[in-house]
Amino acid sequence: MKLTPRARFSTICIHAGQEPDPTTGAIITPIYQTSTYVQPELGHHKGYEYARTQNPTRAALEGNVAAIEGGRAGFAFASGMAAIGAIATMLESGDHVIVTDNTYGGTFRLFDKVLQRYGLEFSYVDTSDLGAIERAITPRTRLLFVETPTNPVMTITDLRAAASLAHAHDIRLAVDNTFASPSLQRPISFGADLVVHSTTKYLNGHSDSIGGIVVAERQNDIEWLGFVQNSAGAILSPFDSWLVLRGTKTMALRMQAHNRNGQEIAEYLARHPKVHKVYYPGLPDHPQHDLARRQMQGFGGMLAFEMGSLEAARTVLNGFRLMALAESLGGVETLVGHPATMTHASVPPERRAAIGITDGLVRISVGVEDVEDLLEDLEQALAGVA
Numbered sequence: 001m002k003l004t005p006r007a008r009f010s011t012i013c014i015h016a017g018q019e020p021d022p023t024t025g026a027i028i029t030p031i032y033q034t035s036t037y038v039q040p041e042l043g044h045h046k047g048y049e050y051a052r053t054q055n056p057t058r059a060a061l062e063g064n065v066a067a068i069e070g071g072r073a074g075f076a077f078a079s080g081m082a083a084i085g086a087i088a089t090m091l092e093s094g095d096h097v098i099v100t101d102n103t104y105g106g107t108f109r110l111f112d113k114v115l116q117r118y119g120l121e122f123s124y125v126d127t128s129d130l131g132a133i134e135r136a137i138t139p140r141t142r143l144l145f146v147e148t149p150t151n152p153v154m155t156i157t158d159l160r161a162a163a164s165l166a167h168a169h170d171i172r173l174a175v176d177n178t179f180a181s182p183s184l185q186r187p188i189s190f191g192a193d194l195v196v197h198s199t200t201k202y203l204n205g206h207s208d209s210i211g212g213i214v215v216a217e218r219q220n221d222i223e224w225l226g227f228v229q230n231s232a233g234a235i236l237s238p239f240d241s242w243l244v245l246r247g248t249k250t251m252a253l254r255m256q257a258h259n260r261n262g263q264e265i266a267e268y269l270a271r272h273p274k275v276h277k278v279y280y281p282g283l284p285d286h287p288q289h290d291l292a293r294r295q296m297q298g299f300g301g302m303l304a305f306e307m308g309s310l311e312a313a314r315t316v317l318n319g320f321r322l323m324a325l326a327e328s329l330g331g332v333e334t335l336v337g338h339p340a341t342m343t344h345a346s347v348p349p350e351r352r353a354a355i356g357i358t359d360g361l362v363r364i365s366v367g368v369e370d371v372e373d374l375l376e377d378l379e380q381a382l383a384g385v386a
Contacts, residue, residue, distance in 0.1 A: 009068075009183070010252040017063025018245070029060045031242045053230045057238040061245050062213070065203065068182045068248060069195050071215035073222045075229045076236035076244075080178065080198025081106055083212030087143075087174055087194055089228050090221065093119030096140040098171075100127045100157065102150035102355040105344035107176070113346075124351075127157040128288060130165060137169050147176040148185075149292075152304040152339045152363040153356045154279040156288035159295060163191025172221075178202070178330070183255035184296045193217050199236070201330030204247040205254050211236045211244060254332065257368035258301030264371050265364065268378065269305045274385050276360070277306040301366035302329060304339070310359035312385050313338060317362060319381035322373055329365035334374055337363045 003015055018029050032055055037048040048054045058076050066074035077083040084107060091097065099111060101124040111122045125132040127146050144166045148157040159175065166173040174194040175187035181202035187195050197203055199211035213236075216222045229235060236244075266280035281292035282299030292299060307313045317325055323334045327342055337343060339357050347357070366374065 003067075012067050013064075013251055014249045016067035017060045017065075029057055029242065029245055031238050032056045033238050051238075052233050052235055055235075055238050055241070057245075058236055058241040061236070061241040061248075064245060064248055065182075065197070065199075065213050066215050068186075068251075069177075069215040070186050070188045071195060071217050072219075073225075074213050074215045075225045076199070076241060077212040077214070077229070078234045078236055079210050080196070080200060080212035081110060082234040083196050083198075083214045084110060084176070085234070086214055086225055086228050086232070087145075087196060088115055088120070089232075090172070090224060091120055091142055094121075094140060095142040096121045096123065096138050097143045097145055098122075098127070098133060098136045098141060099124050099145045100147045100150055100155075101125055101351075102153055102155055102357075103145070103147045104151045104176070104178075105339075105346045107145075107147070108344075108351075109346040126155070127162060128155050130158065130161055133162065133165060137171070141169065141171050143172050143174060145174050145176070147179070149179045149281055149300070149302065151179055151343065152279070152302070152361065154179075154281055154286070154302065154304065156281055156286075156292050156295065158291055159185075159187050159190035159192060163193075167191065172218075179302050180296060180300055181251065181255055181330070183252055184259075184298045184300055188215070188217055190295070194221065199240075199244045199247075200328060202251060202255065202258075203330075204244045205251060205330060205332060206243070206247060207328065207331035207333065207335075209240045209243040209247075211240050254368055255298065255300075258366060259298035261368065261371045261374065262299060262301040262303060262366045265366055265374060265378065266299075266303050268375055269303075272382060274307070274312075274382050275305050276308045279304040279306075279356075302363070303366065304361055304363045306358065307360040307362060307385065310340075313360045313362050315384050315386075316381045319384045320377055321380070322369070322377040323364070323381075329363075331365070332368045334367035334369060335365040337365075339363050 039045040062074035123136045172193045175192045178198045195215040270278045280303040
């Protein structure tokens with residue numbers, strides 16, 4: 001099952017990093033649930049010594065996602081936040097990082113509440129504005145950390161332009177690609193040095209695993225991330241690695257359904273008289289709609305809409321019957337949430353207000369159900385709003 005250099009995306013998702021089991025011929029990578037490996041003699045082993053350092057199931061996933069993203073190597077971690085933390089270990093005290101202002105609340109919490117204690121400095125800017133990025137650069141800037149589309153107001157950053165600007169100043173570009181998934185966007189092809197995912201979301205796709213991964217392109221980053229993964233030990237388990245491998249095989253198919261349903265629901269909400277505003281890059285009135293069309297292969301299943309008040313948002317969220325009120329995103333089932341009190345509760349209210357995360361904002365991770373059922377659920381939930 002050797003992939004040709006011209007293998008296309010869905011084929012890569014299904015086969016990359018995986019060979020039939022050499023012992024049995026099993027077509028699915030086994031779950032190597034072991035802590036250690038017997039060595040035939042002193043000083044010689046079969047490529048595996050200790051499961052924190054190497055595991056065949058995890059290695060298969062890392063090779064798979066690296067190929068999917070078009071990078072040179074992948075490193076799987078116990079969560080998306082552990083993966084972002086591993087990227088942060090590339091920095092030293094006194095270094096400066098530019099971050100997308102509307103980044104995920106957990107990322108902000110890690111940067112603002114934890115890593116600042118170790119002498120790192122962070123500036124939060126609208127990375128869709130290249131001028132804002134350039135004005136934020138200092139002689140100590142070492143990393144540009146971009147999330148695109150952003151969580152939850154779906155702002156798009158021009159990755160090619162951001163990479164060019166970063167590299168002109170000898171700055172690495174890291175991209176959180178969780179919201180788009182590699183099906184819709186592959187940042188390394190636009191010049192990114194590092195791509196990070198919460199594998200919990202679209203890569204896994206089934207709401208049954210927590211994990212994270214970093215895909216790297218530079219050799220020195222690859223060497224460092226491998227060292228940190230082993231040294232810090234926040235590894236993805238064999239079973240979770242196996243679950244994500246199962247997920248990537250169907251990702252291309254799932255994302256087609258997420259795209260279709262997301263577009264229909266965004267268009268429905270944009271027409272609804274009780275909805276004040278819809279955030280979705282597939283709508284023509286989105287500020288970066290044309291950029292999204294050039295940079296992405298579809299607009300995804302994530303969107304947010306403004307109800308105007310906390311009470312209206314609460315009525316809608318409590319009124320859903322089919323859609324589930326829950327944290328997380330990217331699963332086959334539709335999940336709804338309230339960013340101000342859930343995903344972005346750790347962000348100060350004044351910062352939330354500045355980036356558009358109001359008390360009336362509702363986020364939807366649109367699943368792959370029959371869209372007519374989702375639209376009916378939206379209709380009855382919105383009917384309860386005065």
